[in-house]
Amino acid sequence: MSEVDLPRIEAAVREILLAVGEDPERDGLKETPARVARAYEEAFKGLRQDPAELLGTTFDIGHQELVLVRDVPFYSMCEHHLVPFYGNAHIGYIPAAEGKVTGLSKLARLVDIFAKRPQVQEQLTTQVVDALMEHLEPQGAIVVIEAEHLCMSMRGVAKPGAKTITSAVRGALRNAATRSEAMSLILHS
Numbered sequence: 001m002s003e004v005d006l007p008r009i010e011a012a013v014r015e016i017l018l019a020v021g022e023d024p025e026r027d028g029l030k031e032t033p034a035r036v037a038r039a040y041e042e043a044f045k046g047l048r049q050d051p052a053e054l055l056g057t058t059f060d061i062g063h064q065e066l067v068l069v070r071d072v073p074f075y076s077m078c079e080h081h082l083v084p085f086y087g088n089a090h091i092g093y094i095p096a097a098e099g100k101v102t103g104l105s106k107l108a109r110l111v112d113i114f115a116k117r118p119q120v121q122e123q124l125t126t127q128v129v130d131a132l133m134e135h136l137e138p139q140g141a142i143v144v145i146e147a148e149h150l151c152m153s154m155r156g157v158a159k160p161g162a163k164t165i166t167s168a169v170r171g172a173l174r175n176a177a178t179r180s181e182a183m184s185l186i187l188h189s
């Protein structure tokens with residue numbers, strides 16, 4: 001996967017500053033294009049990370065019931081406006097009969113791999129659940145994401161505090177009883 005082209009971002013940011021009527025040479029802005037380039041490199045680092053590699057190492061601990069990591073904070077970038085949306089992700093799965101459990105931190109890292117890309121929330125939700133299904137081959141998986149979109153808070157419709165909640169459910173977690181167990185654990189505070 002190619003590296004981020006930092007000089008190209010710098011040139012583009014300089015153009016934006018000129019276009020809005022700013023002076024990119026003034027003291028406070030002189031280093032801004034380079035800073036923004038590094039910030040974008042970080043914000044989009046998930047484009048250069050591979051979920052297959054992350055979930056490549058699994059182990060069997062004989063647990064074939066729900067594993068749920070709740071309240072995983074994330075920051076992503078809305079692909080429509082390139083401003084942040086952020087919130088919490090909840091990720092659960094029921095391991096395959098023959099095991100295939102991953103480290104808990106990997107579930108949180110998986111969210112970041114897909115969050116650190118230009119995104120929409122629905123796609124982030126399905127990408128995380130589908131990566132779990134593909135690489136852990138679990139009996140089922142559920143991902144619930146709640147987020148605030150700055151494109152709806154600080155601009156446009158200007159509704160700070162509005163939360164968007166998306167969910168994606170696969171396999172055995174579609175079963176009403178299992179799904180409601182997972183949802184009650186997710187909603188329990």
Ligand SMILES: Nc1nc2c(ncn2[C@@H]2O[C@H](COP(=O)(O)OP(=O)(O)OP(=O)(O)O)[C@@H](O)[C@H]2O)c(=O)[nH]1
Binds near residue numbers: 157
């Ligand atoms: N479904 C979905 N929509 C999103 C997401 N992030 C931003 N949007 C919406 O994308 C839409 C883009 O609408 P456009 O009419 O093309 O753009 P706009 O004129 O800037 O729209 P406003 O935000 O309403 O001012 C807006 O309604 C946003 O709220 C997301 O994660 N999922």
Ligand SMILES: [Zn+2]
Binds near residue numbers: 079082
């Ligand atoms: Zn947006």
